[in-house]
Amino acid sequence: MTYCVALALNGGIVAMSDTRTNAGVDNISTFRKMHTFEVPGDRALVVMTAGNLATTQAVISLLEERGKAPEERDPSILRAPSMFQVARIVGDTLKEVIADQSGTGPGADAFGATIILAGQIAGGPMRLFLIYPEGNFIEAGADTPFFQIGETKYGRPILVRALDRDMSFADAVKLLLVSFDSTIKANLSVDAPLDVQIIENDALRLGRGWRVAPDDPYFRSIRDGWGEALRDALQALPDFDMDAV
């Protein structure tokens, strides 16, 4: 499994992904699921993948290769004029790889993958897309300023409740670490290290990106503190009166 989230804040994008992959519970590995592309002054993109690892690695390799090829030959996410065109290229590449790998045989679903794409190209706004295995995609809006892929459910309630487009990058990182902690605690196939990438609006270059190790002191303070904070939050709610029923 996998867990990746991207938040579209007023200040820009904060993206986080785990690194665990598994083929059964007895065959786990660490692979990067977050990939960044940058043409400083022109564009900054982050791509996160969930699903079949052979599929998603092939998609990323094709996107990278085509970025280096002459423009005439292949559309490239490094030269497409808008984020919408970038999303189309990523979607088409994903659909093509899935078709190549699965053929028309049974079990084609096993080759599926889902992608989060976020970024900004000079002259356009920051945009955030969720791209489906069929190659089509949706864009985040003001009502739902985030996307999750992979094991989305455990970490969703805190995002729904606490996400605020005005929040700082630091608060967003804190929120995401809590969301990842809930998921990691519940699903063995999601785990640290976690990759984090920030893209500030109108910077047109990648912002800070780093890896949170399993034993990162701040992450550990979140993991240790969140249980207590939740119990305190529960305590703070009005008590139920058993005599009322």
Add this chain to the structure above:
Amino acid sequence: MTYCVALALNGGIVAMSDTRTNAGVDNISTFRKMHTFEVPGDRALVVMTAGNLATTQAVISLLEERGKAPEERDPSILRAPSMFQVARIVGDTLKEVIADQSGTGPGADAFGATIILAGQIAGGPMRLFLIYPEGNFIEAGADTPFFQIGETKYGRPILVRALDRDMSFADAVKLLLVSFDSTIKANLSVDAPLDVQIIENDALRLGRGWRVAPDDPYFRSIRDGWGEALRDALQALPDFDMDAV
């Protein structure tokens, strides 16, 4: 979908279930998924069901009918000598109904269901079981003193973090309402009214049982207050220092 939870506290069992059923998002109804059985002074049982409604209703009808039949003819959960025997009867009945309804055709999985059984019989302890469509079952222990069935993921993190076997029934009801609120907010196919049943240890009769309406004032105060309480909890965690990366 469905969401049902039973907590095994030191003081007894607290069970809660939603009442929404759906066949597609355009065909929703309200059905009770919690069923209670009682022989005062001898036993008190609560059964909650998730899965195919035709299957679960048939199981409950058979359990009720067999309770009224002469003992020789059918094993009854009202006469079985132990909770283990009750769990076997419920499991066998579930397996039998699924086999009857699905035959061996394709799509047999669609007839599946899962059951939570909790209760106590005179001379034995309070016990809590999770019964699978195959008719076999597992029992809750000190390490995992609760079971969930149906849409379990959204409401799980708060249970994992805040459940304490020593908590009062009132605190347990509060905790469960928060867990249900997270689930209801995220999944359209889970909704109030919610059924609640308490069975105190060694009472050997059903304790308080009631229904929480969607507009119940206490439930509303939880739903309104939880968002703020979560945001406060997040605030209370140490802030992330962006300069540290």
